[in-house]
Each structure stands twice: as structure tokens, then as C-alpha cells.
Amino acid sequence: MYEHIDDSWICGRYGEDEPWMSGAVNPPVFENSLFTFPTANALADGLAAEDENYVYSRGTNPTVDVLQRKIAALERAERAKCFASGMGAIAATISSLVSAGDQVIVVGAVYGPTTQFLRYLEKFGVSHTTVHTDNPAVLDSVVTTRSRVLYLESPSYMRYGVIDLRAFAGWARGRGLTTVMDNTWATPIFQKPLTMGVDLVVHSLSKYIGGHSDLVGGVVAGPSRLIRPLALTEYQLYGAALSAHEAAKAIKGLRTLPVRMPAHQERGLRVAEFLVKHPAIRAVNHPGLPGHPGHELARAQMTGFSSVFSLELDTEDITEVARFVDALRHFRIGVSWGGFESLVSAPALTTQESVRATMGIPVGLVRLSVGLEDADTLVADLAEALATS
Numbered sequence: 001m002y003e004h005i006d007d008s009w010i011c012g013r014y015g016e017d018e019p020w021m022s023g024a025v026n027p028p029v030f031e032n033s034l035f036t037f038p039t040a041n042a043l044a045d046g047l048a049a050e051d052e053n054y055v056y057s058r059g060t061n062p063t064v065d066v067l068q069r070k071i072a073a074l075e076r077a078e079r080a081k082c083f084a085s086g087m088g089a090i091a092a093t094i095s096s097l098v099s100a101g102d103q104v105i106v107v108g109a110v111y112g113p114t115t116q117f118l119r120y121l122e123k124f125g126v127s128h129t130t131v132h133t134d135n136p137a138v139l140d141s142v143v144t145t146r147s148r149v150l151y152l153e154s155p156s157y158m159r160y161g162v163i164d165l166r167a168f169a170g171w172a173r174g175r176g177l178t179t180v181m182d183n184t185w186a187t188p189i190f191q192k193p194l195t196m197g198v199d200l201v202v203h204s205l206s207k208y209i210g211g212h213s214d215l216v217g218g219v220v221a222g223p224s225r226l227i228r229p230l231a232l233t234e235y236q237l238y239g240a241a242l243s244a245h246e247a248a249k250a251i252k253g254l255r256t257l258p259v260r261m262p263a264h265q266e267r268g269l270r271v272a273e274f275l276v277k278h279p280a281i282r283a284v285n286h287p288g289l290p291g292h293p294g295h296e297l298a299r300a301q302m303t304g305f306s307s308v309f310s311l312e313l314d315t316e317d318i319t320e321v322a323r324f325v326d327a328l329r330h331f332r333i334g335v336s337w338g339g340f341e342s343l344v345s346a347p348a349l350t351t352q353e354s355v356r357a358t359m360g361i362p363v364g365l366v367r368l369s370v371g372l373e374d375a376d377t378l379v380a381d382l383a384e385a386l387a388t389s
């Protein structure tokens with residue numbers, strides 16, 4: 001479908017050759033809640049296929065459509081639908097695939113609020129089972145006739161383990177489950193899960209794709225037969241619509257995504273290579289390091305590595321973790337990731353112990369999002385914090 005298009009073209013002009021663009025280099029921001037029709041019958045026709053016609057911006061908007069075309073092309077998908085947040089996309093996607101009595105199978109650690117959402121679905125009679133395994137055959141022991149969705153993130157949340165996408169998606173397809181994957185970490189620049197058998201890809205646009213920590217958004221991409229029903233139902237009814245303004249910012253973010261990702265990769269690896277040799281560090285969970293257990297698999301299914309990863313301080317003492325984090329000067333303390341600025345967060349200080357235990361996160365685990373500052377400066381910052389804390 002997209003064989004002859006390269007990603008930088010998609011991030012640039014692709015999807016923008018509309019008559020209303022009038023040669024503009026940036027798509028206009030359609031600040032319209034509604035769109036009018038010449039006749040009453042034309043409005044009726046518009047409403048009959050509201051996912052394809054501009055009727056009301058809770059459903060469709062031309063600026064958002066430009067972004068959707070680009071993300072669909074980057075993910076090699078037929079179609080994409082953008083949401084007001086990554087969680088909006090994840091919640092709508094899972095909801096669209098399950099009914100009361102159904103089960104979702106989760107492989108490995110996934111973003112905390114995704115798990116919270118799956119727990120929330122229990123009140124509607126939808127269960128979930130989390131399995132930590134490298135071997136899809138293990139899932140045979142939990143699959144039932146009511147299993148509908150296989151949900152995963154690769155690299156996985158906080159520990160950055162690599163999941164064999166072809167193997168797990170193949171297992172799911174053979175049993176009639178839809179595989180949904182969160183591809184926020186790698187971005188479509190470095191990983192294209194649909195080409196490996198995954199059915200639907202979800203993203204938080206708030207991270208690398210936006211790239212400037214100035215927007216919150218989400219997207220799901222996949223075949224029309226799965227996107228259309230959710231565009232007409234969950235998108236319209238939950239009301240988590242992406243605004244034209246946020247879409248325009250994400251389009252600007254996409255312009256530089258193909259050059260930002262290799263720069264993040266280079267800086268992230270520089271920092272990880274420094275940390276892995278440091279005596280105060282027990283482990284560095286970065287799939288780009290040759291010593292990482294998922295490194296070879298990662299190289300087989302990704303073309304690069306982003307710059308969010310975790311280190312494990314050699315301590316069980318939460319106050320030592322806090323001292324280290326507070327000693328950093330260039331890494332600022334905050335949630336989220338994927339922008340210019342380097343960030344640090346420590347789950348031991350922010351996440352309940354019971355939740356950490358189920359995710360296998362040790363006290364000393366610290367997450368870094370390596371930004372686009374000079375790598376030497378970041379390494380020096382970490383060296384100093386490790387020496388003084």
C-alpha cells in the first residue's frame with residue numbers, strides 16, 4: 001500500500017495535497033465545531049457516514065484528518081483515528097473489541113493506567129489475565145473461548161523487555177484474538193508492528209511524536225474493518241476527540257520526528273553505555289545494549305532504539321533513591337517523556353509498593369528519558385549525582 005513512500009515524506013507533505021491547502025507549507029487549523037451543508041438531504045447523507053464527512057468536530061475535522069493520514073501511512077495501516085490522549089485511544093480501542101463475559105490477555109508489563117483501565121472494565125464483566133512470558137505457547141493455559149484481545153507493549157513498561165511480535169501476534173491470530181500493541185516507545189520510525197502481524201497499534205502522541213512536551217493526544221491505527229466501527233461508536237460517544245490545535249502541533253512534531261529519533265537514540269545509548277559500567281549501578285534496562293537479554297530480538301524487529309530506559313541503583317533504600325534523583329541537575333524530575341528535555345522519575349517514590357511488586361519493579365529502579373541536550377553534559381550530571389548521593 002505504501003511501498004514507494006519513505007517516512008520523511010510521510011512526516012512532511014504526505015496527506016497534505018488537498019485543494020484547501022493552497023500550497024501552504026503547514027496545514028491550516030480548522031477551528032470549527034461544525035460544518036454546514038447546502039441542503040437538508042446533504043446533511044442527512046453526511047450524518048449517514050459521519051466518519052468520512054465533516055459534520056461536527058467531535059467526529060471529524062480536516063486538520064485532524066491530515067494527522068490521521070500521516071500516522072496511518074507511518075504505521076502501514078489502512079486507517080488511523082486520533083484521540084484527545086493516549087489513554088483515550090487505548091480505552092476506546094479495548095472497549096470496541098470486548099463485551100460482557102470476554103477476557104483480555106496481557107503479555108508483560110504495560111503502562112500503569114492501561115492496567116487500571118482493564119481493572120475498571122471488570123465492573124462491566126470484562127476480565128483480564130496478565131502473563132509474563134517469552135513463549136506464546138504458555139498462553140494456551142489461560143486462553144478461553146471468551147478471549148478476544150491480546151494486549152502488549154514492546155519494549156515493555158519500565159523494564160524494557162522485548163516481546164517477539166511475530167510469535168505472539170501469530171499465536172493470537174491462530175486463535176481468533178485481536179492483537180493490540182502500544183508502540184509509543186519505539187515510534188513508527190523505529191518499529192512497524194502491523195508489518196509483523198499485529199492488528200492494531202496505539203500511541204500516546206504526547207511523547208516522541210509530539211516531541212515538544214506541549215500536547216496531549218493519542219491515536220489508534222489498523223485496518224478499516226476495525227477502525228471504522230470505533231470511529232463511529234467509541235470515538236463519538238466517549239467524546240475524547242483530538243482538537244485541531246493539538247493535531248496541528250502533532251503535525252509539526254512529525255516534521256522533525258525522523259531526525260529527532262536518531263538523535264535521541266545516539267544520546268540514549270551514550271548515557272546507557274556510561275551507566276552500565278558504573279559500579280553503583282546494578283543493571284541498565286536498555287534493549288539497545290548488547291548485554292540486554294532482548295537485544296538480538298530487538299534488532300530483528302526494530303530499526304532503532306528510543307531513549308527512555310531504566311537503571312537500577314544497587315540499593316534497597318528508598319531515601320538513597322530520592323537522594324540520587326534530587327542530586328541530578330540536568331535531568332528534571334517529572335512524568336511523561338519524549339520531549340527535548342531529559343527527565344527522571346523513580347517508581348519507588350511515586351507508585352504503591354503492591355503495584356510495583358506485581359510489575360517486578362525494584363526499589364532502586366529509576367527511569368530516564370534522555371532528551372536532546374549534549375550527551376557529555378548528561379553523562380557528567382549522572383556521574384556527579386552518583387558520586388555525591
Ligand SMILES: Cc1ncc(COP(=O)(O)O)c(C=O)c1O
Nearest residue numbers: 085086087111182184204206217
Ligand atoms: C507507554 C505509554 N502508553 C500510553 C500512555 C498514555 O498516553 P497519554 O498520557 O497521552 O494518555 C503513556 C503515557 O505516559 C505511556 O507512557
